Structure formats: C-alpha cells, structure tokens
Amino acid sequence: MDLNFSAEELAFQNDVRAFLADKLPREFADKVRANKELDKAELERWHAILNERGWLAVTWPVEYGGTGWSPVQRHIFEEECCRANAPRIVPFGLHMLGPVLIKFGTKEQCDAILPRILDGRDWWCQGYSEPGAGSDLASLKTAAVRDGDHYVVNGQKTWTTLGQHANKIFCLVRTSKEGKPQQGISFVLVDLDTPGIEMRPIKLIEGGYEVNEVFFTDVRVPLANLVGEENMGWTIAKYLLTHERTNIAGVGFSVQALEQLKSLARQERRNGKRLMDNPLFAARLSEIEIDLEAMKITNLRMLSDAQKNGAPGPESSMLKIKGTVIRQTINDLARRALGPAAAPFPSEDLENAALAPADHMHNAAEYFNNRKISIFGGSNEIQRNILTKAALGLS
Amino acid sequence: MNFDPTDDRRMLADSISRYLADNYGWEHRLKIAYEAPFHDPQKWAEMSELGVLFALADESAGGFGGAGFDIYTVFSELGRALCPEPVLPALMAAKLLAAAGEDLTPLLSGKTRYAVAIGELSAPYDLDEIETEASGDTLSGRKSVVYGAHGADTFLVAARNGDTIGLYAVAADAARLTTYGLIDGGSAAELFLEDTPARCILSDAAAAFADAQDAGALALCAEAVGAMDTCKDTLLDYLKTRKQFGKAIGSFQVLQHRMVDLTIEIEQARSITILAASRMGTPEQSRTVSMAKNLIGRVAKQIAEESIQMHGGIAMTWEYPASHYAKRLIMIDHQLGDTDYHLQRVMAANQAA
Numbered sequence A: 001m002d003l004n005f006s007a008e009e010l011a012f013q014n015d016v017r018a019f020l021a022d023k024l025p026r027e028f029a030d031k032v033r034a035n036k037e038l039d040k041a042e043l044e045r046w047h048a049i050l051n052e053r054g055w056l057a058v059t060w061p062v063e064y065g066g067t068g069w070s071p072v073q074r075h076i077f078e079e080e081c082c083r084a085n086a087p088r089i090v091p092f093g094l095h096m097l098g099p100v101l102i103k104f105g106t107k108e109q110c111d112a113i114l115p116r117i118l119d120g121r122d123w124w125c126q127g128y129s130e131p132g133a134g135s136d137l138a139s140l141k142t143a144a145v146r147d148g149d150h151y152v153v154n155g156q157k158t159w160t161t162l163g164q165h166a167n168k169i170f171c172l173v174r175t176s177k178e179g180k181p182q183q184g185i186s187f188v189l190v191d192l193d194t195p196g197i198e199m200r201p202i203k204l205i206e207g208g209y210e211v212n213e214v215f216f217t218d219v220r221v222p223l224a225n226l227v228g229e230e231n232m233g234w235t236i237a238k239y240l241l242t243h244e245r246t247n248i249a250g251v252g253f254s255v256q257a258l259e260q261l262k263s264l265a266r267q268e269r270r271n272g273k274r275l276m277d278n279p280l281f282a283a284r285l286s287e288i289e290i291d292l293e294a295m296k297i298t299n300l301r302m303l304s305d306a307q308k309n310g311a312p313g314p315e316s317s318m319l320k321i322k323g324t325v326i327r328q329t330i331n332d333l334a335r336r337a338l339g340p341a342a343a344p345f346p347s348e349d350l351e352n353a354a355l356a357p358a359d360h361m362h363n364a365a366e367y368f369n370n371r372k373i374s375i376f377g378g379s380n381e382i383q384r385n386i387l388t389k390a391a392l393g394l395s
Numbered sequence B: 001m002n003f004d005p006t007d008d009r010r011m012l013a014d015s016i017s018r019y020l021a022d023n024y025g026w027e028h029r030l031k032i033a034y035e036a037p038f039h040d041p042q043k044w045a046e047m048s049e050l051g052v053l054f055a056l057a058d059e060s061a062g063g064f065g066g067a068g069f070d071i072y073t074v075f076s077e078l079g080r081a082l083c084p085e086p087v088l089p090a091l092m093a094a095k096l097l098a099a100a101g102e103d104l105t106p107l108l109s110g111k112t113r114y115a116v117a118i119g120e121l122s123a124p125y126d127l128d129e130i131e132t133e134a135s136g137d138t139l140s141g142r143k144s145v146v147y148g149a150h151g152a153d154t155f156l157v158a159a160r161n162g163d164t165i166g167l168y169a170v171a172a173d174a175a176r177l178t179t180y181g182l183i184d185g186g187s188a189a190e191l192f193l194e195d196t197p198a199r200c201i202l203s204d205a206a207a208a209f210a211d212a213q214d215a216g217a218l219a220l221c222a223e224a225v226g227a228m229d230t231c232k233d234t235l236l237d238y239l240k241t242r243k244q245f246g247k248a249i250g251s252f253q254v255l256q257h258r259m260v261d262l263t264i265e266i267e268q269a270r271s272i273t274i275l276a277a278s279r280m281g282t283p284e285q286s287r288t289v290s291m292a293k294n295l296i297g298r299v300a301k302q303i304a305e306e307s308i309q310m311h312g313g314i315a316m317t318w319e320y321p322a323s324h325y326a327k328r329l330i331m332i333d334h335q336l337g338d339t340d341y342h343l344q345r346v347m348a349a350n351q352a353a
C-alpha cells in the first residue's frame, strides 16, 4: 500500500499550483474565500482563463478540447483549485452536457455545441426537477409532443441553478406515457430565447438568488435538438448522474473551510482567551478534523477504484452522504465561532463596522445556503436507499 | 402536581395568539422583519395595549405578571408566530429598571422602547469580561449586536465603574449607532460610545444584569419551543401531503422515525423550559436556565436542520415559512449564550460542588 501520489502526479500538482499562483485573479480568490457570489462576467472570465490553458473541460477527452485527465489528475486539480480559492467551474455545460453529448450525441451536435461551451458563447442550465418531480424524477410531466419537424413543449421546470445567466437549457421531457415512467423520457436541448419560455427567480433562505422556475408554454423545439434516441432520456440521466458524482464528497471545499475555521478560532477572542483555547469548541473542531482526514482517504480509495474499474460504483453514495455532512458541520462551527456577530444580514455597509473578520461575514448565510448540498443531486435519504439496495443487498 | 396554566395565563396566551393570527399574518411578518424599522410600530402599540408588556413585570413594578410562567406564556406565543417585535429587550429592560427602582410606566405602556446593551465583540455573553467603562457622567467602549436597536429610544448599558458594573441609560440620539437587519429578521446595532453622556441608574448592577440575562434566556427558550411547535406542525402536514414515488413521503419509514425523534426532543425542550420557568426567583434560577438554554440550543438545531432536510428543496426557499423558522431556531443560539457557553456554566456548577 502506498498513500502517496506518483512522481508524475506530483509534477502535475506542481504545474497546477504554478498556474493558479500565476493566473487566478486575486479579487476572485478574495471573493471565494469570503463566500461571496461571483457575478456572471467574473465566472466567464475565469472560464476563459482556464480555457486558454486548455484546462476548462476536465471531464472531456482531448479530441473534443478536453484535458483527457485521469480521475486522479482531476482530483488533484480540484483539490488545488479549492486550496487556492479559485471559483468553481460552472458544471452544467462542462461536467454535465459535454460528457452526455460525447457519449450519446451525434457528430453534428458535438461539433456545433462543444466549442461554444468551451469559449463561453453558450451558458447551459439543467432542467430536470419539477414541482412534482424531485426525488422521484421519473414522474416528470413536462411534455414534448411532435408536430412536424418540431416538438411542442409544455410544462414547468424548477430549481434551475444559475438559469438567470443561461441562454440554453437541457431538459428531460415526457415523450411517451406508455410503459414505466422511465421509458417515456427524452433528453432535449432548448434555446432559452424561444418564444413561450418564462424564467422567474426563486429567492433562497439566506436571501440569495441562484435558482429559478422555468415555464414552458407551446415552446417549439426542433427535432434535431433531441439527444440520443427518443424515450432513452432516462439512460442519459443515469449516465450523467455518475458524472455528477465525481468530486461528490467535496473534500477540497471541506479542507479549505476547515483551514479558515482554524484561523478564525485562533483570531476570535472570548473572555481574554482565543476561541481555540475553549475546550468545548476545540473538541468540536478537532473531531471534524478527524472525520475529514478519514474522508480524504475514503475518497482516494474510491478514486483509485474508479481509476482501475472505470465508472464509480454505488459506493460513491457514501462519499455524498459523509462528504456533505462533514462540510455542513464545518459550516455550522464557522457560524457558531462568531457568536452574536454571525447574526447580521450580510451587506456591504456592514464591512466597515468590522463585526466579524472580513472573510467571515457570510458564515451564517453560507451555513444556511449549504443545507442544500444534502438535498440536491439526490438527497442523502435517496443515497441511503441506493446503498441499502445496491451495496448491502437489503430490500 | 399540576401542569395546567392558570386561567389568567391561558387567557393571555389566547389573546396574544388570536391577535397575532388576525393582525400579524405571514406576508406581513415577512415584510416587516427584513426592512427598516424591522418591526411594526403600530402593532407594537396595539400589542402593548393588549398587555403583552405588562405581563412581563410584577405588580410592585406596575405590571400584572413577571413570573417565570408569564415569560413562558408570552414568548411561546411570539415564537409560534415568529413575531419579530422587540419584546425581549423590553423584558430585560423591565427587570433592570425594576431593580433600579425606576418608573416602568413608559416601558410597559409601550411608549418608550429600550434596548439592552451588555455584550461586546470579545465578551459576547459574559458580564465579567466587558470593557466598556464609565468615567463621571460619560461612557466609552463598544457594545456589539444590541438587539432591537433600530428605533429604540434609550439604551440600558452595562459598564465598568471601578470595581463594580453599573447600569447606565444612554439616549439614542446621544450615541453613535450602526444599525442593521438580522439574517432571521429584526434589527440590532453596534453602539459606539465615545465619552457619551450617560445617566447612572444603578451603580452596583451585576446581580440585576445577571437576573435580566436569565430572564432573557428563559424567554428565548420559550420562544424556541413555540417556534418548534409550528415547525413540527408544518413539517408533519407536509409529510402527509407531499407525494413522491406515488405515495406520501410520510409513508417512508426513515422519515417517520425521524419525525418521532423530533417529537420526543420537542417535548424534552418544553420540559426543561417549564423547569427553568418554575425556578425563576429561586437559588436554582441561573443553573436551571443554563440547562434549558443548552438543551434548547441542541434541540433547536436538530429541528431546524431536519425540518429543512425532510421537506426537501422547498424549505430552502424564502417564500416558504419553514425556512424562516429554521433561521430563527438556529440564531436563538447566538443570543444570550450559546449551547457551549451554558454547558460550561452547568459544568462549573458541578465542578464547584
């Protein structure tokens, strides 16, 4: 057994570090460290910087302009990006649609769409969930009915992350009511400029705006925008889920958040002592550090398996469950560490009042917002159902 | 043994709950809680008329209540409706002014609004560690996260005064303030005192502050219990009506068992709060209040987090009331001593024995 990266992997890690030191704009890192949202232009600029280096499409093969990286390389890249407080790559075009097109799309679709994802001409969002179809995604109702060389789409999607920035949406739609619900679903690409589409913002618990509802009324979508065959959308969705599952543990985020928490606990003073010297707080912090150290190895063990066997197995549900809980616990401690100073609604004016260290003004907002990570992408309950059946054979 | 409320308190609870149901509907609450002045002055006046504030002081101070169970009654109802009116600072101010022998009429009638400024950035909960100092008729120092500050008329400030801690009144227009809204609704402020004129109303006020903090912590526990009850009702209702996979999500055993656990914990939270209410005014007051605030901190977090998780995405939205209940339940732990602070007080009592 050898827990270390190989020489080539270490050399790669150095390349990534050097690149980030050189190219990551300081103001982006500052925002990420302080849990502030980056605006559309900033996210696009970061994509452009990565694209220039050829490091934007980390899950695509080289022939399509991707990096062709192994799972371990991808992991190293993600880890280093987190460490450097780089913005996240917006996943919808790059980590979701790209791999789907490469696997199921036609050559024309790949040629027409992939370059536009890379150079930022298109911003995609994900139209899966509906008000009535969350965990039970297969019950989705948004209907696409053939009319000549078009589908006519009617229905509603919801929870569409960053839809406000997007010009395109990939959707799961119902094309048949025959057989099991999974059998009548298709994967279609829709231009958000098409008449009949309306997007409405959803405000989240902490006051932020990152998700939307999307309404479709007689929206005409060319048949050529179907990906794969009609009624095979469920297969595509399942394939995509395994892709969504790389970096599912979010270890890099947790490592970074724990570092910041430690530094906060050393700065914060309570009754003449550092918060870190409070035995109760130090115990909580140290416990989660232990969990995270174990998680890093669990993550690497599964990564190494995936490197050997191809796609990650149902065990990746373990990463999702434990990884999200660890992250949420760190967020919880970061909120607690501030005491009453966590309470203000974050706002620019308040920065002058220096209530909390500048990087920590959003700790409570981040704690509330990150309750989402155990809900979306298959809730932790659904992950447990998967493990119950697929890993343990209980039914 | 009798756990039934007295008739008077039952009537008080009914009238507050009816008033809030009729006048403080959800839409109204949402609008008021997050925009200056972060409460509704007209409703404040109406609630004062209803006797909400009079219930917080005893007869000798001009009120008609003031006991632990009066605090419990009023704040459970406020919590149930997630009412953002700054009643908590009024309660603490009533305790302080009564200890100083001041006239409470302006406070109890709702005419004068007080905010209580004890905590500081590096001493958020502990009176012993505050640094704000009195010098003659002025105060210097900084008070942090003073709840209900927006629009308050007078600040009641804790400041060092030689070897003792004194109670000072500072007029709002005499002080430099940065007010702001809170993530769970309502307002607070940073109070910057720079040789600010102040009137000493009690020169040795440590005991009065400790008593006011206990009363405040009890009130927060009761508010949490009320909020938990609503949270539970909303969640239970959702489990019965939300369908996935062709059935109500409440038919999944994993959610059923967790709902049962929440129910057990809420009853435990209610019990410790009742215990703390019953010990007010006895030598056991502080220790029992700390026990309550610790358990409330733990249970409130569990209820808040589970309520969001078991609802799914909908409870992540601003529009859905449960998200605001979750925020309040979490943020109560940031007021007047968190779980760890109160655990340490209970530990200290055990270690000293």
Ligand SMILES: Cc1cc2nc3c(=O)[nH]c(=O)nc-3n(C[C@H](O)[C@H](O)[C@H](O)COP(=O)(O)OP(=O)(O)OC[C@H]3O[C@@H](n4cnc5c(N)ncnc54)[C@H](O)[C@@H]3O)c2cc1C
Pocket: A126, A127, A128, A129, A131, A133, A134, A135, A136, A158, A159, A160, A161, A211, A372, A375, A376, A377, A378, A379, A380, A381, A382, A385, B242, B244, B245, B249, B252, B254, B255, B309, B310, B311, B312, B313, B314, B316
């Ligand atoms: C911030 C945010 C961003 C999102 N972004 C997107 C996006 O970009 N695109 C998109 O398509 N979707 C997105 N989603 C939707 C997300 O995938 C759904 O919220 C998720 O699938 C859960 O569905 P639901 O919210 O309807 O909860 P429900 O499915 O109604 O679940 C409610 C509760 O019941 C539990 N439950 C359900 N079924 C079972 C079962 N069989 N056994 C045990 N427990 C069960 C759930 O775990 C949950 O606790 C986003 C959601 C959020 C909150």
